[in-house]
Amino acid sequence: MTRYILRRLLEAVPLLTLITIFVFLLLQVSGDPLAYLAQDPRVREGDRALLRARYGLDDPLPVRFVTWLVGDDWRVRDCNGDGTPDCPGVTQGILRGDLGESIRTRQPVEVVFANALPNTLLLGLTVQVVVIIVALCLGIFTALRPYSAVDNVLTGFSFIAFSMPVFLIALLLVQVFAIQFRAWGLPFLPTGGMYDARGDRSLDELIRHMILPVLSLSLIQIAGYSRYIRATMLEVINSDYIRTARAKGLINRRIVFLHALKNASLPIITLIALDIPGILSGAVITETIFSWPGMGRLFIQSLEQLDPPVLMVFVLITAVAVVLFQLVADILYAMLDPRVRYN
């Protein structure tokens, strides 16, 4: 097993290198990160050039890539253009643990992520828990009564949910629960941020602010998960060993929850493990609509103002998470299912 894990991790190195180079090149052709300074009348042309030199934006492409990897504290640049090298590099590069500095906020990149990540995890994990609980109930219920009225209605709903862009669901929810409820004089829900604008930072307020984003993220996922759980449960319920259990006279509840669910849960657990890294990249659209200060909104803001140091780390984090959780899913599968062995 250890050998297997080591081999998989080693295999991930070229993959991550490929992604790094690809994203690095993509960001280099995306434009000038300091373009926004050109519109600012307070910034003098000379300062702009100084800043460009300090960030190494005028270096040749390979030099910039090496700088990103191992830093530039081993060389001295000519910042003011007088021909003599005068500003020593300060970065250490990502391979030496220096993630760099955000051009947008001038904060260290790790601080930027430390602010955004917990908020996204709070939202994403809540959604995941809600989705799993609701989808398990719906999936098992409909698997036990396939093609019943309830099942058909849920099939219809999931078809509609699959066909809906997430922002449409979010906008609908806002329209109903925030705007119409307010117009009708009912208690309505807030539509943006994590806490009250007046500074009320209680748990109550947080939960009120989470309801709409959680709902809009959950609905589509519930549709997908419940269909999947229904399909795997149906497959298991029609197998021989369940018929044997029935024939032996076991009570139905025991058969369903102990015998059937145990086997059906294998592919479900894999699915969940594969979906977890998706949480890290944040819900770009939902976080934007509800101004949730998480990873998705950080990504959009960094993209709008082009902040390469943040974007590079963002893509790396998500790619590492995808690779890791694929491995986790495979290991879980091997641990839970004695028929599967990796050598």
Add this chain to the structure above:
Amino acid sequence: MAAIATLNEKKPQPESLWQMTLRRFLRHRMAVAGALMLLSVIAFVIIGSFFFTEGYANRVSLDRSMYSLPPSSDFIFGTDPVGRDVFARVIYGGQISLMIGITAVTISVTLGTLVGLVAGYFGGLVDSLLMRFVEAMLSIPTLVLLLMLSRSLAGNTSTFNFLGRDISITVVGIVLIIGLTSWMGLSRIVRSLVLSLKNQEFVIAARTLGASDVRIVFVHILPNCVAPIIVTATLGIGGAIITETALSFLGFGVQQPTATWGNILDRARQQVDELWWLWLTPGFFIVITVLAINFLGDGLRDALDPRMRQN
């Protein structure tokens, strides 16, 4: 001899593959409903364009009293914050959105099929290089990849002339971006099919007869991969339409003045509460269209390849 001839005439013609497929498809009520729904949306965006010109749909009004009007008998879907008729924009936006969906899928299906065929048939180094590349693409969340690629489109106002219409150049950008980021799934499906097909007797027979690699791949193997390709393509159109609307909604999609179902919604983002008609109307058409496509794809899957049927 005559007896044999009459025997042959009396014998009912066996159903061809396509007749069988058509019969299975027509039995699938939802799929037929989906096809009809899709046809009516297409008819709507085509017939509608005879009543309004694109110039009218894209004309920004200087009269402030025309801005952000709620639905009325004059403008049945209301007007947007610069006084354009949302009804006309939904019609022209629909044409662009559907066109984006179809062309983007053409690109992604061509690419996915080619990569899958090459990787599966030739194997070895080519296969592992291509599959590592697919893995790398799949390790970046799709929306993140899409947004990073489409960033350069924001604010681009140049247009090109297509069939006498001025269309934003960003339409081409979006088509390429969606097409180039959505082929990986299909390439894996095709590759695994090719792997199981390439050592079967009919392929070995063709090779023994001296058929070239190109002929084997395109004449003998490709036709056996058609079912999943058609299904993926159909469902992919719906996915591409949703992707386009999501990108446009975030402001990284097709730029003004060209309308799409996505960028009609864009302005609603800032004023969700006041301008409900601005997102409800295109939203309705998006859902109807994608729903129809999903029904259609589901029916095609059952009809073309009963083995792929999912519960």
